[in-house]
Amino acid sequence: MRLITRDTDYAIRTLCLMADRPKKVFSVSELTKKLNIPRPFLRKILQILHKNKILEAFKGKGGGFLLKKSIDKIYLLDLMNIFQGRFSLNRCLFKRKPCPRIDTCKLRKRIKKMERYLLDELKKISLGSLLN
């Protein structure tokens, strides 16, 4: 099972790198070189981060992306929500009819409990806290 998908992972790395020089405008070209992430994929990711107000974007020659939000206020869960959709451990498995014999609620409750734990943990993890 994958907690974090590739795009989320790339986003983390990129933001951490940008946090190194918080006032600098980075072009995709520069980032793709430093991070070794396929250029058009990274571009898409950056555009999404821009739409979600984590980055500022500057068009035109000499343009690029600038960290808008403090890295200490960006949480892993935010990025997961952006790239992976709202976090949940069920994802429609129990929208279908439950097994006639199982007290579905029992399994569901237990899964919900785990979900709550994970959410709490994920909320706590800021990107800032991942840096040295």
Add this chain to the structure above:
Amino acid sequence: MRLITRDTDYAIRTLCLMADRPKKVFSVSELTKKLNIPRPFLRKILQILHKNKILEAFKGKGGGFLLKKSIDKIYLLDLMNIFQGRFSLNRCLFKRKPCPRIDTCKLRKRIKKMERYLLDELKKISLGSLLN
């Protein structure tokens, strides 16, 4: 994110139903009717449960499957391991080179911690405990 896939889910339901009459030999035909699971898919699942010694199988006319293991000794994690592979939250994301700036271990450690929690919880959930 999906903690439990369809085949695991079907296996749970099937085993719970079979636990109702622990000495009875169930044919695929009967189970598929009662559970509303696509017949060939259920068949595959039952064969896998047989290979994993959770069910006994009887070939030939009048044959079918019999619960071999006590439902109280079958754990959710067992089924997940059988149908979904060894449980892990990483799944090779960190086999690739880590981001130069992130202290990967920090993120990894946190994920490992969550993984351990989930494993502990999943180990505790026996199918028996899901029944009324």
Add this chain to the structure above:
DNA sequence: TATAAATGATACCATATTAGTATCATTTTG
């Protein structure tokens, strides 16, 4: 002993998700 009803084994197909590409439009600087 032939037949029907069952599982064993295994290869195949369909769908959904994830990962990544391509392209054209627009903006900005020089």
Add this chain to the structure above:
DNA sequence: CAAAATGATACTAATATGGTATCATTTATA
């Protein structure tokens, strides 16, 4: 006006999941 950047968006590829199909083998029983 040209070059270098992002915006928007549609497309393709790879992988994982969900499900089928088929032929071989076994067994009960008429």
